[in-house]
Amino acid sequence: MSIKFQKVSYVYSQGSPLEKKGLDNVSFELKDNSFTAIIGHTGSGKSTLMQHFNALLKPTSGQIEIAGSLITPETTDKHLKKLRRHVSLVFQFPETQLFENTVLDDIAFGPKNFGYDSEKAKASAQMWLDRVGLPKDIANRSPFELSGGQMRRVAIAGVLAYEPEILCLDEPGVGLDPRARAKMMQLFFEYQKAGHTIILVTHNMDDVAEYADDVLVMEKGRLIKHDVPQKIFNDRSWLKEHYLDEPRASLFASQLTNYTFTDLPLTKKELIAGIKYNLRK
Ligand SMILES: Nc1ncnc2c1ncn2[C@@H]1O[C@H](COP(=O)(O)OP(=O)(O)OP(=O)(O)O)[C@@H](O)[C@H]1O
Ligand SMILES: [Mg+2]
Known part of the structure; x- marks a missing residue:
């Protein structure tokens, strides 16, 4: 079941004086179990594209096939729970969405919300607390007493705990120190190797080179290149032309x-x- 975007366009505030094209006729197909990086300048449409994977934004025109769902301009929110169980989107600074009294309850919230019984949700939370590298003894502490990096890991564990097939990450390493970022990238890489699909928005070309097997390059709302990292980075004059780093x-x-x-x-x-x-x- 690949991910397929067909002629997807998105217009912000359509019909108002603030109308703005966010995506312009974007088509591509991604393989299951791939690790795709989305790169491009600020304002090129990366986050707009990302929000289409779990239908947080719905196309103004075109359609998307993903995880057994079809998203069109007519798709209504009541059809989206199944999709969001399978496709999870993690924003920059996901720790701002922590809210439970304890770390363990926060991580268990996602699995419970998607139908795990209380025992299973707790067991999954415990397992992911450990896998994201957090010490066991913080399970019963308030998430708000933790360091920024630890809070980020709690938030990510809360998503991994219901094991979405497709994990979409919008600059997840922002604000972390290099070691914490590298550890987090390794975690996502392992998640892919365990049979899941990763889609990552990043400005860090070293991470693209290290982990991605597929790359989408955005510019002014358009997809200007879709290729493997080796091909993208081999064309140094093209990168220069588009002011992209290597x-x-x-x-x-x-x-x-x-x-x-x-x-x-x-x-x-x-x-x-x-x-x-x-x-x-
Ligand atoms: N809520 C909004 N209302 C109107 N225009 C928006 C909105 N969000 C984004 N845009 C515009 O859509 C375009 C694409 O924005 P988007 O946030 O997708 O870029 P991006 O590639 O994620 O940038 P960055 O690297 O800075 O995160 C930009 O021109 C932006 O100004
Ligand atoms: Mg963005």
Whole structure:
């Protein structure tokens, strides 16, 4: 069951003086169990696109097939519970949505809401508390007593605890220190390897290179490229033309003018392997 967008356009405040096109005729298909990165400048339509995956926004025209649901301009909210069980959207600063008295209750809220009985919801919450790297003894504390990074992990555990098939993340690492961000990215990567689909909006090209197997590039509400990271980042002049950054590893490799690389290194690991190969020659 792939994800299929067909000629999706979205207009904010249609018919008012503030009318603004958020998405312009966007079509693509994503494979199940893929890790897709959505990149593009600020205001290019990434978050607008993201909110279509779980029908928080519905297309003004076009249609979307996702997780067994069809979303069209006519789709009404009462048809969306099943969709939202399978497709979860995590915004920037998800910790602002914590509200229960204890960490465990907060994580268990999602599973309960989607029909787990109380015991099963608690067991799942306990398991995910551990998997996101939080200490067991915070289970009964108030989520509001935690550090920012811990609160973010509680919020994400609350989504993972009902195991959505498709996890959509809109810049989830914003405001975290590099180590906490790397740990979180690793968690999402493991979630994908366990058989789920990840869609990630990010400005961090190192994360795209490291984790994504598919990339959508947005510009002014339009999808201007859909390809694997290797192809996107290999075309350095195209990236430059569109003012897009490249991963640090490929930037570094491009400065090593007397080295030859059969494939452009995108990650630190590939860069080290490429340098070792050149030194052995
Ligand atoms: N609620 C809204 N009402 C009107 N216009 C909006 C609204 N939200 C977004 N837009 C406009 O739609 C366009 C796309 O915005 P969007 O938030 O999807 O961009 P983005 O790529 O996520 O940017 P960023 O990287 O800054 O998060 C922008 O021009 C923005 O000003
Ligand atoms: Mg955004």
